[in-house]
Amino acid sequence: MTRRAAFRRTLTFLVAFGALVGAAPAAAAPAAGEIAPGVTYEEFDLPAANGTTHAHVLGVDLNVPDVRLGLLYPGAVAARATVSRMAGAQGAVGGVNGDFFNITESQHPGVEATGASVGPAIAEGRALKGAVPKGQRFGPALPPGTTTEAVFGVGTDRRARLDRLALDGQIRTPEGTLPLGGFNQYALPVDSVGAFTGEWGSASRVRATCGTDTDRAAACSADTYEVTVRGGRVVSASGTPGSGPIADDTTVLVGREEGARQLRKVATGDAVTVTHRLVAAASGAALGFALGGYPVLSGGQPLPGLDDRTSAVRTAVGIADGGWRVLLLAVDGSSAYRSGLTIGEVARVLRARGATEGFSLDGGGSTTLVARAPGATGVSVRNHPSGGTERLVPNGIGVFSTS
Structure with a gap:
């Protein structure tokens, strides 16, 4: 039995997903498994505008004292590593890739790309970097009214939130x-x-x-x-x-x-x-961990002006239950599902799963979700990266458990 077959089972159509893009074929409901107390992994099919896609989700309950989120990074801002390597080195039980980054410098001959991320970053309460000017960012166009200072983070109060650093x-x-x-x-x-x-x-x-x-x-x-x-x-x-x-x-x-x-x-x-x-700047909270990207869902509503035309492989994070529950979403990059989701669909998927706030991370070849399998000591890649192998990335969100 394949890894995917072990986690999937066909169940009743979920109305929430049927409302995602209007009339759509029935989707398989999630097959879930616990990888640590307060941390679950599931995968499922999703109806989307350009055909059925496949999603992987880590659910994180921050009410569980043994569970926390933190920044995965290779020990330097201007450096890159795979998500699985960073998670393994830092002892995470799961995680996803993070911010967009300086991936190429074809416009500046003789200048090397640094690999550094676009937005701010905080690790274990320590500021690592600030945000580049908006015109200097890599990645898709930002939704109207948003900025490169936008972050997803977790405060010293253990609650997840979106903010601006x-x-x-x-x-x-x-x-x-x-x-x-x-x-x-x-x-x-x-x-x-x-x-x-x-x-x-x-x-x-x-x-x-x-x-x-x-x-x-x-x-x-x-x-x-x-x-x-x-x-x-x-x-x-x-x-x-x-x-x-x-x-x-x-x-x-x-x-x-x-x-x-x-x-x-x-x-x-x-x-x-x-x-x-x-x-x-938004909450005044002390953040123990943060990384950049851009918001797509606020107060339970998709942000105005989200692109609903371009489908792609995506990574995103959702916040539910007042900041005590976090959803880490990665779209599968296999050839069977590479049609992916639009950014508008990402926001609606997160909302359908209970999130009131949503945040888009880097996608495409960067999209990676790792999780520890039952009985294993380390993590394994659960999605199929669209490039065939894991891409080197500057940071990610790590899920940690002391249980």
């Missing part, structure tokens, strides 16, 4: 105080100064000075400057952003245009202090 930071120098325009980001706003720490990794920082706030493909800036601060003092400077690992006691400041001109006023030996934090 804004960067709040300053650079204090003998010449005055400068606003911090970016934090471990693959793209900095025009005229700004960004900070890079050891969390960034070893990737080149040149990409941060390419493109503009409205045009990702625009040329790299010809006016850049980099200052290295160690132990609160400037130790070196360069006219070109560098690469390589950054020590724990070191911050590298990269400026472009007006930001570069301001950094040139700082001399070796000067005292420089850099502060940064990510502020939950």
Whole structure:
């Protein structure tokens, strides 16, 4: 018996799914199995506009004290790994891929893609990175009124929520105080100064000075400057952003245009202090974990302007029961089901399963759902990635259990 056959059984048509796209053929109801107390896995067929697709869902009950969600990532912002490898290394019992990311740099010859994600990220209460400008993001067009600062996260109160994480930071120098325009980001706003720490990794920082706030493909800036601060003092400077690992006691400041001109006023030996934090602009909550994407469902209603024409393999997360229940959804990428879902259909699927808030993550070849099988010590990939094998991705949502 195949893995899929072991989890599927044909049951009565669910009215909720029949309402998904109007008149549609009956869908198989989910066949569920518990992979840990408070964590379930199920897979089922779904009627969709472009034909039947197949979905995989992890259900997570955050009321269970032994269960939590956290960020899967490979130990650096500008790095990538498969979801199964990250989940295995961090001891997760399940998970899905996460945010969209800087996957290619064909518009900038000689500049390497960093692999860093688009939106903000928080791991174990620690801010990892801020959001790139809207015009610098990779992925489909954002729904009207949304921003690259949008996140799915879990607060220190253990409740899941959608929010917006804004960067709040300053650079204090003998010449005055400068606003911090970016934090471990693959793209900095025009005229700004960004900070890079050891969390960034070893990737080149040149990409941060390419493109503009409205045009990702625009040329790299010809006016850049980099200052290295160690132990609160400037130790070196360069006219070109560098690469390589950054020590724990070191911050590298990269400026472009007006930001570069301001950094040139700082001399070796000067005292420089850099502060940064990510502020939950919508709720003010303290988030222990967060990653980027974009909202598709709010207050139980799909957001206005969602694309309902383009079907694709998708990954998404839904929030139900006031933030105490989370649904991690991955559409199967096998050739039999690759027609997928539109973003509008994703929102309606999440709502049909009880979610009041929904959030889209990276899809296509990135879509991956892993879960621990009964009796196994590690996770296995449950969907069929559309590229045939798992794609290397920058982060994901991990499901953890101490049971």
